[in-house]
Amino acid sequence: MLKQYRATLTFIAIVVFLISVGYAWLGPVRATSAVLSGLTLAALYFLLGAGLSLIFGLMDVLNFAHGIIFMIGAYIGYSLFGNPRLFTNTLPLILMVVAGALVGVYIGRPLRAWEARRRQLPADAPPLRIILSRIAPSVLLALLAVGLLFWGTRGFPLNRLIAFEPTATGGAVPTAQAQEPLSHMAVRLVGMMVAGLLLGPVLVREKRLEARGPFWKTLVVSLILSAVAAIVLWTRDPAERFMLGLSVDVRFVLALLAGAATGALLGVFIETVFIRSFYGRPVTQLVLTLGLMFIGVELVRAIWGKEGRPPMAVPSLFAESCRSPNLIAWLSERCSSIDVLGRAFPTYRLFIILIGLVILIGVWILLRYTRLGMIVRAGVQDSAMVEALGINVRRVFTLVFALGSALAALGGVVAAPFVGVYPDMGGAFQLQAFIAVVIGGMGSYIGTAVGAIILGLARAFGDVLVTGGIPLPWTEQVLRASPAIARASTVLIMAIVLLVRPAGIFGQKE
Amino acid sequence: MGNILEVRDIHTFIGQFHILQGVSLEAAEGTITAILGRNGAGKTTTLKSILGLTPPRNGKVVFAGQEIQGRPAYEIAAMGIGYVPENRAIFTNLTVAENLKIAERKRGDLDRKANFIFGLFPDLKRLYRLPGGHLSGGQQQMLAIARALVPDNQLLLIDEPSEGLAPIIIQELMEAIRQLSERVTVLLVEQNFQMASRLAKNYVIIDDGRSVRSGAMEDLLRQPEIIRRYLGATI
Numbered sequence: 001m002l003k004q005y006r007a008t009l010t011f012i013a014i015v016v017f018l019i020s021v022g023y024a025w026l027g028p029v030r031a032t033s034a035v036l037s038g039l040t041l042a043a044l045y046f047l048l049g050a051g052l053s054l055i056f057g058l059m060d061v062l063n064f065a066h067g068i069i070f071m072i073g074a075y076i077g078y079s080l081f082g083n084p085r086l087f088t089n090t091l092p093l094i095l096m097v098v099a100g101a102l103v104g105v106y107i108g109r110p111l112r113a114w115e116a117r118r119r120q121l122p123a124d125a126p127p128l129r130i131i132l133s134r135i136a137p138s139v140l141l142a143l144l145a146v147g148l149l150f151w152g153t154r155g156f157p158l159n160r161l162i163a164f165e166p167t168a169t170g171g172a173v174p175t176a177q178a179q180e181p182l183s184h185m186a187v188r189l190v191g192m193m194v195a196g197l198l199l200g201p202v203l204v205r206e207k208r209l210e211a212r213g214p215f216w217k218t219l220v221v222s223l224i225l226s227a228v229a230a231i232v233l234w235t236r237d238p239a240e241r242f243m244l245g246l247s248v249d250v251r252f253v254l255a256l257l258a259g260a261a262t263g264a265l266l267g268v269f270i271e272t273v274f275i276r277s278f279y280g281r282p283v284t285q286l287v288l289t290l291g292l293m294f295i296g297v298e299l300v301r302a303i304w305g306k307e308g309r310p311p312m313a314v315p316s317l318f319a320e321s322c323r324s325p326n327l328i329a330w331l332s333e334r335c336s337s338i339d340v341l342g343r344a345f346p347t348y349r350l351f352i353i354l355i356g357l358v359i360l361i362g363v364w365i366l367l368r369y370t371r372l373g374m375i376v377r378a379g380v381q382d383s384a385m386v387e388a389l390g391i392n393v394r395r396v397f398t399l400v401f402a403l404g405s406a407l408a409a410l411g412g413v414v415a416a417p418f419v420g421v422y423p424d425m426g427g428a429f430q431l432q433a434f435i436a437v438v439i440g441g442m443g444s445y446i447g448t449a450v451g452a453i454i455l456g457l458a459r460a461f462g463d464v465l466v467t468g469g470i471p472l473p474w475t476e477q478v479l480r481a482s483p484a485i486a487r488a489s490t491v492l493i494m495a496i497v498l499l500v501r502p503a504g505i506f507g508q509k510e
Numbered sequence: 511m512g513n514i515l516e517v518r519d520i521h522t523f524i525g526q527f528h529i530l531q532g533v534s535l536e537a538a539e540g541t542i543t544a545i546l547g548r549n550g551a552g553k554t555t556t557l558k559s560i561l562g563l564t565p566p567r568n569g570k571v572v573f574a575g576q577e578i579q580g581r582p583a584y585e586i587a588a589m590g591i592g593y594v595p596e597n598r599a600i601f602t603n604l605t606v607a608e609n610l611k612i613a614e615r616k617r618g619d620l621d622r623k624a625n626f627i628f629g630l631f632p633d634l635k636r637l638y639r640l641p642g643g644h645l646s647g648g649q650q651q652m653l654a655i656a657r658a659l660v661p662d663n664q665l666l667l668i669d670e671p672s673e674g675l676a677p678i679i680i681q682e683l684m685e686a687i688r689q690l691s692e693r694v695t696v697l698l699v700e701q702n703f704q705m706a707s708r709l710a711k712n713y714v715i716i717d718d719g720r721s722v723r724s725g726a727m728e729d730l731l732r733q734p735e736i737i738r739r740y741l742g743a744t745i
Contacts, residue, residue: 377603377604384583385601387582387584387587388563388587388595389593390584390588390613390615391612508603
């Protein structure tokens with residue numbers, strides 16, 4: 001009986017220990033606000049860790065690119081919130097590349113099949129023919145496509161588009177004349193489309209050389225994408241006025257949705273293009289996702305600049321600069337902070353905790369009560385057996401990758417008004433999320449939540465130690481830790497937990 | 511009655527190792543066919559190759575008139591092949607109910623088959639809400655077989671059902687397999703020759719990755735020297 005609940009008891013013991021030590025040293029007022037700060041961090045760690053844990057549990061992939069998705073989600077949400085002009089100018093270009101590539105992949109299959117046949121020469125073929133046969137047309141196409149991509153984006157005023165001035169109310173004043181005239185943009189669109197067309201044959205997988213589905217379907221999808229691109233571009237001015245005319249709250253919700261959607265799409269992209277070919281090869285995956293992490297950071301630096309940005313404006317519910325005495329008064333007063341035992345605590349951080357809680361329960365319900373959840377739980381244990389039951393487990397992998405990435409990106413947007421956005425935020429939060437997942441037990445969903453809470457609390461108390469210090473008993477001295485020690489404390493906790501339970505608190509022994 | 515499954519000269523590699531070097535067998539519809547052979551002869555790999563979990567590099571697998579080699583395992587399974595692996599591979603953190611439910615291919619499969627399944631394994635009804643990990647070895651084996659019976663499968667691949675179980679449980683399982691074979695064709699890998707010989711109508715012997723002999727079980731029982739040579743067993 002006791003054995004069955006050992007993990008839960010361990011968790012409760014650690015949390016009770018942390019909190020009671022905190023209360024004893026800090027007194028109830030400072031300790032309560034430290035606990036709330038800790039839970040805020042825990043919510044963010046959890047949003048990142050949930051995906052890490054699900055992806056590791058189901059696919060055995062240590063996804064170092066997860067923090068990137070968190071960060072890109074934050075940047076996308078931040079930009080959409082304050083600077084829709086960036087999207088109305090760049091989105092059409094991206095859509096056109098995709099539209100071109102779809103058709104290119106379709107036409108490219110026979111080309112690649114021909115290329116593969118051409119490479120099979122008789123052994124006694126003349127040397128020149130052998131050399132020529134090795135120069136694959138697809139390589140030339142790739143070079144041409146990349147060249148066109150550069151040509152098409154040459155002189156694109158990205159810097160001016162990015163350099164917007166956020167205002168106090170969360171609106172934005174985009175830099176004057178940031179946009180190019182429509183005729184210029186139209187030429188770029190055509191360039192992108194052709195580049196996509198050329199890129200298509202390069203993206204064809206060698207294993208899938210036969211044509212799939214009728215051509216008109218591909219064409220219709222491609223045309224729809226192109227039409228959307230054109231509409232977005234030609235309505236860019238009214239769309240921007242409309243977007244910035246919306247209330248802060250609506251734009252905040254849109255930012256959350258756009259961030260999560262971008263995360264999901266990125267997840268699908270990373271899984272299908274990069275990870276899928278390397279299941280069962282952990283070292284390759286590790287190097288691959290690490291590489292993606294560096295590329296992602298540099299990409300964000302290249303687009304949005306090396307400098308971070310100040311915190312995003314909060315929704316109106318958290319905007320008034322006042323202090324509400326309690327939660328009910330806050331709902332009508334909409335204050336930015338709330339009275340907790342005589343100390344002010346920012347209400348937006350309570351909102352972060354709430355989001356974490358809602359996602360925790362939502363995903364738990366998904367895992368526990370839906371067929372997809374059942375398949376995921378079974379797959380965590382034995383994905384080959386799930387496949388042997390007739391279930392397309394690869395599709396479930398992609399779905400879970402998308403879900404985990406969407407949660408991470410959502411976390412990024414939620415974090416933007418709290419910590420701002422900066423190119424290192426992905427790495428910083430990912431490290432903590434990894435530690436949380438390891439403490440909780442790799443692959444355990446509840447374990448991740450538990451690890452995040454422990455880690456969040458430890459960080460918050462550590463910060464108190466650094467900023468305020470703790471009066472030592474019986475002396476006049478104050479113990480004050482250095483920031484490095486506060487940061488190291490999380491790793492210390494991980495080491496202790498792993499020494500006692502090598503598989504983590506909720507980990508299953510292999 | 512025709513053959514629901516025909517395997518023709520398959521070769522399977524696992525990494526660099528050439529595990530199956532020419533296995534051929536057939537399973538006549540509505541019968542039990544036993545795959546016999548020593549440890550490491552390639553019996554389990556044969557089942558996995560049929561299902562596509564370790565896809566054969568050469569050769570043909572014909573199931574219900576269609577060539578299935580090279581297709582993804584989930585497609586092959588969904589055509590109507592149930593798999594009961596040797597380690598049982600039930601999902602220990604799912605309840606018995608969920609272990610059965612996850613095998614559904616159409617909504618309501620489990621409800622339709624419930625009477626049949628619980629008729630074969632009354633224990634499972636009692637344990638319905640328990641996590642699979644709480645079941646005994648015999649009960650887990652029953653659950654693994656029951657799981658393969660939930661969808662409308664035409665062929666079951668059962669690997670070593672008697673492994674590590676008490677004789678009285680083995681008797682119970684044998685009876686259940688005999689009963690279910692009235693509905694579905696069975697390809698049975700079994701070390702326990704006594705059990706295999708009593709259940710199966712036909713046999714295939716695999717030795718060193720090759721199918722070396724096949725035929726009717728009653729003929730094999732008249733050739734003790736073959737049994738000794740390939741199986742190391744005596745009747």
